[in-house]
Amino acid sequence: MSYELLLAGILVVALVAYSVTAGADFGGGVWDLLAFGPRARAQREMIARAVAPIWEANHVWLIFVIVVLFVCFTPVYAVIGTALHIPLTLMLFGIVLRGAAFAFRSYHYGPKQFYWDAVFAISSLVTPVALGMCVGAVASGAIDADVDGTVRSDFFSSWLAPFPVSVGAFTLIEFSFLAACYLTLEAEHEALREDFRLRAIGSGILTAVLGWLAFALAYQGAPLIFAGIAGNVMLIAGISVVALSAVGALFARKYRLAQILAISQVSLVVLGWANAQFPYLVVPDLTVHNAHASDAVMEGALAVLAIGSVVLVPSFVYLYAVFKGWRQQG
């Protein structure tokens, strides 16, 4: 296998990792916004407790993706930075405000609490939508660029179109579904667990609706993706079965199973997208084959990735074992 294919594979793995970890943290923010009823306070506190020790580490998966693009697929980084300047800036605002608000509000200083709750929740909403729109734009084929990093298309039309917007909405709801599934396992008493069970079922169904909508819009908005997914019956069947089973598991109150199925569903969506888009990194001009760095650079990067992973993977697993260990939950 050539270096560039290996690195593209690593990119996909990191995107899956980001979605199933940091994605759920953003989803948590959505449920913070939608906290209501007699247990609203308890819901918010539980979300904060669940997210606090891990969100910063989860967030680094995004940096990881950026760094691999930056180093090994440099023109892709430059083209995305230019063509998607506006949605990326929006996403950064979301990231900064979400992180800052989360840190600030852990101080509980007086009446301003409500204000930081609002900032936290709204920025948690903006970030996944902007991220999804960027993904949609990259897949749509509307970014006209050269392998030297020059962008010829404008700064709006690629991402401000029905398909990218639908991907943004889908990303938001998908992350919320994931978060709700995770939160059923964090709940300390039955009533709270039931709250998130219902939220998970609701958002699970909405995820399916938005998923089909995005798929339909891809027919016009991202023909390559549409063809790739439509031609892959196994993928559609797989995602559907897993998604239905996840909702089924929630009905049956099999929370651990529902979590595993939700993770599988999100992973399959990312893998399916990557598979449909292959070998394009930015459709239609940049591919894995024409946008990669020289062998010396990729060799170095792979060496760093290999050595780094030896330290990173056990550390990341340990973090989860300490805070999300099987013993503490469900």
Next chain:
Amino acid sequence: MSDLLAARSQMAMSLGFHILFAAVGIGMPLLMVIAEGLYLRTKDPVYLLLAKKWSKGTAVLFAIGAVSGTVLSFELGLLWPKFMAQYGSVIGMPFSMEGFAFFLEAIFLGIYMYGWKRVPAIVHLLSGVAVLFSGIFSGLFVICANGFMNTPAGFRIEDGKIVDIDPWAAMFNPAALAEGLHMTTAAFLSVAFLVAGIHAFMLLKDSKNPFHRAALGIALAVAAPMSVLQGATGHMAGETVGETQPVKLAAMEAHWETERWAPFRIGGWPDVERQETRYAIEIPGLMSFLSYGDPNAEVKGLKDFPKELHPPVPVVHVSFQIMIGAGVFMMAVAGMGVALGLWKRKLPDSPWFLKAVILASPMGMIAIEAGWVVTEVGRQPWIIQGVLKTADAVTPMPGLWAPFLAFSLLYLFLGATVVVLMINLVKHSPTFDENEA
């Protein structure tokens, strides 16, 4: 405002904001680990309380550092896509390492902050050590990339194409080591003084408080050796600049004529029109000596370089003076602290000394900002010295004043909130009675 100026301002503002929190992310773990180590050895609960209080403040500052650092990792592409498209892969090596270092930092910080009751005491302490070292390396790697911008290495340009990329040579470029060491010691020094100043302020009102006494002791013990190292690494950095970026050195010293026995200037205002520096106190030969180890060495003056390659001399010179002044002041205060401590055999706590520490408290952070202005503005008009002009690297995106304004307001707002929060945290620090109970 031109788009280039807006892009430069946004980058400068983002860096200037982030670097404060990045320094805290490197410096605070050392103080926390020392406090926790002292607690494990002495079992004195004051140290445990200190480690916990410090970690509480650090959690907020680290979060701001993490997100503002994310902004920077995107801004390289958002603002300077031409720079990235051409040289991103050349300087990619340190960035990929930085990715891992930052990852480990975030993981172990999570364990440190929230794992007090979940992991064994020794694992907790070691998590702190892991945060410390991943923070140090995180900083070092990023600075390797900055060193590349100052002293590009590890590639050749053939017919306008970049060939023979050697990512290791690019990473270990001539400026990397000196810059990296200088910034690492700067982070420890500035954080130690910031912390020392806060606790000195509290001790002025409550001089017997064991919590603040312990804190001041640890902070001064870190500040003292670091203030000396800071001078040494600064000297090393100066020599490297002299060898590799003579224009920058000349601008730092506001030095116009090429001459032997070049003087070191204290103060002074460079007159760019007349190409001379007025009102400076000049120490003959000292600049030649500091830069090349020989007072008779020839130092190139700005007049020897084409005018269009001069950086904005007044900005660079004044910033350099501020950095040096702040550094010397901190060294003096730290020296007094050590002398007083050795003489009286106790924590130096006389009110006048505490006041001096309070005065020195912001100096480190001021020096860091000034030092980055020297490095970055001193390299202009280049984004990569001698290779790529800043003006040629900027994004074609129009209306860049808008994101600049938006990020400025955002950071202003966050900065103000952080200050209020920290004041709040200090106000609620433990009183003497609480410790007795």
